[in-house]
Amino acid sequence: MNSEKRKILLIGWDAADWKVINPLIEAGEMPALEGLINEGVMGNLATLEPSFSPMLWTSIATGKRAHKHGILGFVEPDSSGLKVRPVSVVSRKVKAIWNILMQEGMKVHNVGWWPSHPAEPLSGISISNAYQKAQKPLGQPWGFSKGTVHPQKMSRHFAKLRVHPGELTPAHILPFVPRAAEVDQDKDKRLVSVAKILAETATINSAGTWILENEEWDFMGMYFDGIDHFCHGFMNFYPPKMKNVQGEPFDLYKEVVRGAYKFHDMMLERQLKLAGPDATVVLVSDHGFHSDHMRPLFLSDEPAAPAQQHRDYGVICMKGPGIKKDERIYGATLLDVTPTILSLFGLPVGEDMDGKPLEQAFEGNTEIKRIESWEKVEGDCGMHPADRLEDPYDSSEEIARLVELGYIEEPEKDDKKNVEKAMLESRYNLGRAYMGAAMFSEALPIFEELVRNSPEESRFVLRLASCRYELMEYDSCLEIIDDFRERLSNNLTELKVNNSGEIDREKVKDEELRKLEEEQRKDKLRLLNTRKDMMSLELLRARVYMKQNKASSAMPILRKQLSVYPRSKQLHLSLGRAYINLKNWKEARKSFETAVSVDPDDSSAHHGISVCQLRLGNYYEAIDAALNSIALLYHFPFAHYHLGEGLYHIEEYERSAEAFEVCLAMNPSIGKARNLLVEIYNDKLGNPGKAQFHKDYFQKDKSPEETDPVFKTRGREYKDAEHVDLKDPVIVVSGLPRSGTSMMMQMLQAGGVDLHTDHERKADESNPKGYLEHQAVKRLGRDARWVQNVKNKAVKIIANLLFYLPESNNYKVIFMLRHIDEVINSQQQMLIRNNKKDAENYPTSLASSYRRTLEKARGWAKGRHNVDILYVNYSDVIEAPRKEAGRVADFLGGDIHMENMIDAVDNKLYRTKN
Amino acid sequence: MSESNKKLKTTGDTEIPYEIPVEGSLGLLALGAVGIMEWRKVRGANSVVKKTK
Numbered sequence: 001m002n003s004e005k006r007k008i009l010l011i012g013w014d015a016a017d018w019k020v021i022n023p024l025i026e027a028g029e030m031p032a033l034e035g036l037i038n039e040g041v042m043g044n045l046a047t048l049e050p051s052f053s054p055m056l057w058t059s060i061a062t063g064k065r066a067h068k069h070g071i072l073g074f075v076e077p078d079s080s081g082l083k084v085r086p087v088s089v090v091s092r093k094v095k096a097i098w099n100i101l102m103q104e105g106m107k108v109h110n111v112g113w114w115p116s117h118p119a120e121p122l123s124g125i126s127i128s129n130a131y132q133k134a135q136k137p138l139g140q141p142w143g144f145s146k147g148t149v150h151p152q153k154m155s156r157h158f159a160k161l162r163v164h165p166g167e168l169t170p171a172h173i174l175p176f177v178p179r180a181a182e183v184d185q186d187k188d189k190r191l192v193s194v195a196k197i198l199a200e201t202a203t204i205n206s207a208g209t210w211i212l213e214n215e216e217w218d219f220m221g222m223y224f225d226g227i228d229h230f231c232h233g234f235m236n237f238y239p240p241k242m243k244n245v246q247g248e249p250f251d252l253y254k255e256v257v258r259g260a261y262k263f264h265d266m267m268l269e270r271q272l273k274l275a276g277p278d279a280t281v282v283l284v285s286d287h288g289f290h291s292d293h294m295r296p297l298f299l300s301d302e303p304a305a306p307a308q309q310h311r312d313y314g315v316i317c318m319k320g321p322g323i324k325k326d327e328r329i330y331g332a333t334l335l336d337v338t339p340t341i342l343s344l345f346g347l348p349v350g351e352d353m354d355g356k357p358l359e360q361a362f363e364g365n366t367e368i369k370r371i372e373s374w375e376k377v378e379g380d381c382g383m384h385p386a387d388r389l390e391d392p393y394d395s396s397e398e399i400a401r402l403v404e405l406g407y408i409e410e411p412e413k414d415d416k417k418n419v420e421k422a423m424l425e426s427r428y429n430l431g432r433a434y435m436g437a438a439m440f441s442e443a444l445p446i447f448e449e450l451v452r453n454s455p456e457e458s459r460f461v462l463r464l465a466s467c468r469y470e471l472m473e474y475d476s477c478l479e480i481i482d483d484f485r486e487r488l489s490n491n492l493t494e495l496k497v498n499n500s501g502e503i504d505r506e507k508v509k510d511e512e513l514r515k516l517e518e519e520q521r522k523d524k525l526r527l528l529n530t531r532k533d534m535m536s537l538e539l540l541r542a543r544v545y546m547k548q549n550k551a552s553s554a555m556p557i558l559r560k561q562l563s564v565y566p567r568s569k570q571l572h573l574s575l576g577r578a579y580i581n582l583k584n585w586k587e588a589r590k591s592f593e594t595a596v597s598v599d600p601d602d603s604s605a606h607h608g609i610s611v612c613q614l615r616l617g618n619y620y621e622a623i624d625a626a627l628n629s630i631a632l633l634y635h636f637p638f639a640h641y642h643l644g645e646g647l648y649h650i651e652e653y654e655r656s657a658e659a660f661e662v663c664l665a666m667n668p669s670i671g672k673a674r675n676l677l678v679e680i681y682n683d684k685l686g687n688p689g690k691a692q693f694h695k696d697y698f699q700k701d702k703s704p705e706e707t708d709p710v711f712k713t714r715g716r717e718y719k720d721a722e723h724v725d726l727k728d729p730v731i732v733v734s735g736l737p738r739s740g741t742s743m744m745m746q747m748l749q750a751g752g753v754d755l756h757t758d759h760e761r762k763a764d765e766s767n768p769k770g771y772l773e774h775q776a777v778k779r780l781g782r783d784a785r786w787v788q789n790v791k792n793k794a795v796k797i798i799a800n801l802l803f804y805l806p807e808s809n810n811y812k813v814i815f816m817l818r819h820i821d822e823v824i825n826s827q828q829q830m831l832i833r834n835n836k837k838d839a840e841n842y843p844t845s846l847a848s849s850y851r852r853t854l855e856k857a858r859g860w861a862k863g864r865h866n867v868d869i870l871y872v873n874y875s876d877v878i879e880a881p882r883k884e885a886g887r888v889a890d891f892l893g894g895d896i897h898m899e900n901m902i903d904a905v906d907n908k909l910y911r912t913k914n
Numbered sequence: 915m916s917e918s919n920k921k922l923k924t925t926g927d928t929e930i931p932y933e934i935p936v937e938g939s940l941g942l943l944a945l946g947a948v949g950i951m952e953w954r955k956v957r958g959a960n961s962v963v964k965k966t967k
Contacts, residue, residue, distance in 0.1 A: 160951075161947050161950065161951075163943065163950060167938075168938070169937040169938055170937070171935065171937040171938050171939050171940070172938060172939070172940055172943065175940055198943075202943040202944075202950070205943070205944065205946045206946050206947045206950050207947070208946065209945070209946025209947050209948070210946065210947035213946075213947070213948070263940055263943075263944065266940060266941065266944035267943075267944045267946070269944070270944055270945050270946055271946075274946075
C-alpha cells in the first residue's frame with residue numbers, strides 16, 4: 001500500500017447510527033455518505049463501557065482504553081482542586097493520533113475533538129471544544145477563552161468564522177421543524193435548542209472547511225457532537241411515536257433527527273470535495289442511539305443516565321487509496337481507529353494500544369509494523385508540557401449544556417461537594433472501564449471502596465456483585481445480593497405506600513398542587529427504578545445459580561421477574577440458557593425466540609435458537625439461525641462453530657469445514673471444532689494434509705520455540721522491559737505450577753533473600769527441597785491485607801493469583817517460564833505420584849488455558865507502573881545457572897550471594913523434559 | 915425576500931453559481947466558511963439598502 005503521499009481526514013459524528021442512516025440512504029437523502037460507502041468499506045463500530053463520549057472519543061484518538069488514557073468522565077476538578085470544570089485535554093496521559101503523526105513530521109490539524117481544551121500546540125491548527133459555544137446573546141461581545149485556538153494569533157480570524165444561534169433564520173430552522181410557527185415559544189424552549197445545536201455544528205464545519213481549503217495538511221480531525229445533541233433532545237419524537245409521547249410535540253418535532261442527519265450529509269459533501277478525490281476519509285461514531293422500540297421509556301436517576309439511550313454499535317466507513325471498495329467489514333471496535341490510521345500511513349502500531357488495524361479493509365497484503373510504545377518516542381509531539389498548569393476557562397456554558405443534556409446534575413453551590421462528586425464519578429467510571437476490559441480484579445477494589453462509602457447506591461452495589469460474579473466468587477456475590485435485596489424490599493414497600501395516595505385537587509392551591517405533582521412524579525420514578533434494580537439483582541442471582549449448576553433454582557426467580565417485566569430481553573435470554581442447562585430444548589427455543597421478538601438485532605438470541613434447533617435435529621433451521629447471528633455479530637466464534645455443526649449434519653462438508661476454520665481463526669482453543677475438522681478432512685474431503693495440520697496443533701514433540709510462541713523469552717513476547725527502581729518492593733516469584741517457582745525460591749533463599757513462607761507444605765518426592773509457600777497466598781483473592789507486610793521479602797504466588805495483588809505496593813516479579821507441555825507433564829507426574837491421576841489421561845485443553853493465563857499475566861505486568869518483571873526460563877537456569885543467577889541478582893540489586901544461588905540449582909530435578 | 919445570484923467561490927479558484935438568499939440557507943451553512951462569509955456580506959448589503967431607503 002502506497003502510504004507516502006497519503007492524507008487522512010478523520011470525521012467524528014457523535015452517536016451516528018446505521019438504523020437511522022440506512023432508511024435515509026435508501027430514500028436518497030444522504031447522497032454524500034452513500035458515495036463514501038460505495039467507494040470504500042463500511043461496518044459497525046463497537047463501543048466501550050461506559051459509553052460516555054469524552055472517554056470514547058479519547059479512546060478513538062489514542063487506541064487505548066480509559067484506564068490508560070486517563071479521561072474518566074464529563075467533568076473534573078480544576079487545577080486548584082477546589083472547583084469542577086469540563087474535562088480537559090491536560091488530563092489525557094497518552095499521545096493522540098495527531099501527536100504521533102506530528103512527531104513523524106506531518107502537518108496535523110484538529111477541530112473540536114472532545115476533550116481538546118486547551119488547544120494543543122500542534123504543527124497545524126488546533127481548535128478546542130470550547131470554540132463553538134455561544135456564551136452571550138447576539139450583539140454582545142462574543143469573546144474567546146484563552147487557549148481555544150492554536151496558534152493564538154489566529155484567534156481573531158477563527159472568531160469571525162463562528163455562527164451565533166441568534167443569526168439563524170426560519171430558513172435554517174424550518175427543515176428541522178416545518179411547523180415551527182405553531183410552537184408557543186414562551187412555554188416551549190425547544191426551538192432555541194435546535195438553533196443552538198445547529199449553530200455549534202455549523203461553527204465546527206466553518207473552521208474545518210477553512211483549514212481544508214487554505215492550509216497544507218497531512219491529517220485533519222473534525223468532531224461534530226450535533227447528532228448526539230439532536231438525538232438526546234428529539235429522539236423521543238422520531239417515528240414511530242412512542243406510547244408515552246403526546247401527539248402534538250410528536251407532530252412538531254418528528255423531523256428533527258432526520259434533519260440533523262441530512263445536514264451532516266450536506267456538510268460531508270463539502271468536506272469530501274475539499275479533501276479531494278485522493279484523500280483517505282475515515283468517518284466514525286462513538287456509539288449508536290436507540291431509535292426504535294428499544295428507546296427507554298424512562299431513565300434511571302443516576303448521573304449521566306441519558307447514556308442509557310446509547311446503542312452498543314456506532315458506525316465506521318472509510319475510503320481512499322489501498323482501501324477495498326463497496327465492502328462490509330466486521331468486528332471493528334473504536335479502539336481500532338488509531339491503529340488503522342497508523343497502518344495506513346505505514347507507521348507502526350503501539351503494542352500498548354488496545355486495538356488492532358482493520359486489515360480486512362485493506363487491499364492486498366499490508367505489512368503491519370509494531371513498536372513497543374509511542375509514549376517512549378521522544379520529540380515534540382504537540383502535547384502540552386507535563387508541568388503545564390491548566391488554564392481553567394470560563395466553563396459555565398459548557399457545564400450548562402451538560403446539565404441540559406442530562407449528563408451531569410445541576411452543580412451545587414457548594415464547590416467542595418461538586419469536587420467530591422466529580423472524584424466519585426471518575427472512580428466509578430474507572431471501575432466500569434476496567435469491567436469493560438475484563439480486568440475484574442482491578443475493578444473490584446474500586447467498587448468495594450464505593451460501596452463502603454455509599455452503601456445505598458444501587459449502581460455501586462450491582463457493579464460490585466457483578467464483579468464478584470465475573471471473578472467466579474459466587475458465595476460472596478450471593479452475600480451481596482441477599483443483603484441488598486433486603487434493603488431494596490424495604491425501599492419498595494415504602495415507595496408503594498407513597499405512591500398509593502391521591503392528591504385532593506379541590507383542597508390544594510395551584511402552587512401547592514404543582515409541588516405535590518412534582519413530588520408524586522419523583523416518587524413514581526423512584527419506584528420504577530427500585531423495581532428495575534431489584535430485577536437486575538435477581539437476574540444476577542439466577543445467573544449465579546446457573547453457574548453453580550442449579551438451573552432449576554434459577555427458573556422460579558426468572559419467571560417471577562418476567563411476570564413484572566414480560567419484555568425484558570435479558571430475562572428471556574437467561575431463561576433460555578437455564579433451559580439449555582436442563583436440556584429442555586423446546587422451552588429454551590421458545591425463550592430465545594421471545595428475546596428475538598423483543599430485539600431482532602441480538603446475535604446471542606439467534607445463536608441460542610441455533611443451538612436448540614441443532615439439538616432438536618432441525619438442522620436447516622439451526623443453520624438459518626446461526627447465519628442470522630453471524631450477520632449481526634461476525635466475531636462470534638461459537639456461532640460459526642454451530643453453523644459448522646449444522647452443515648456437517650446435512651452433509652455439506654466443504655461449507656462445514658469453512659465454518660470451523662473461521663471459528664478456529666477467531667478462537668483456536670475450541671477443540672471440538674478442530675476434532676470435527678480432522679474428521680471431515682480425513683473421511684469426507686480426502687484431504688489428509690489439512691487433517692494433519694490440525695492434528696499437529698496438539699503435537700507435543702516439537703521444540704518449545706517452534707510450538708509455543710509465548711514461550712520465547714528473548715523474542716517479542718517475553719522481552720523484559722527496562723528495569724526500574726521500585727521502593728520497598730514485594731519480591732514475587734511467579735509462573736505456572738511446576739514451572740520452577742520452588743527452585744527459584746530456593747535460589748533466593750540461598751542467596752540471602754528473606755522468604756515469606758509458613759513451611760506448612762512439606763517437602764515430598766515431587767519437590768524434595770520443599771515448596772517454600774505460604775497458605776495465605778491461596779486466599780489472596782479474598783484477603784490481600786498481608787501483602788503489605790512482605791516488603792523486601794520473597795513470596796511465591798502462582799500466575800493465576802497475580803491479578804489479586806493490591807495496587808498499593810511495588811512488586812519485583814521473577815516470572816518463571818517453562819514449555820507448557822513440560823509443565824503439564826510435570827503436573828501429571830506429580831498427580832500420579834500422589835495417586836490422583838491416571839497417566840493415560842493427558843489434559844489437552846489445559847495447554848490453551850495455560851497459554852491464556854500467561855498472556856494475561858504478561859498484560860498485567862505490562863500495564864502497571866508499580867510492577868517490574870524479569871522473565872526467567874527454567875531450562876536456561878538448569879543449563880546456565882551462573883548466567884541466570886546473575887540476571888536475577890542484577891534485577892533485585894543489593895547484596896546477593898551468587899555462588900550460593902548457583903549451588904542451589906539441582907539439575908537432577910530437570911527430569912520431566914519431554 | 916431579496917436574493918442574490920452571485921457567483922460563489924467554493925474551492926480554490928473554481929467559481930460556481932450559488933444562490934445566496936438574504937435569510938441564508940442550510941446549504942450555505944454546509945458550505946462552511948465560504949458560505950457563511952458570503953451570506954453575511956449579502957445580509958449586510960441588504961440591511962444597508964433597507965436603511966438608505
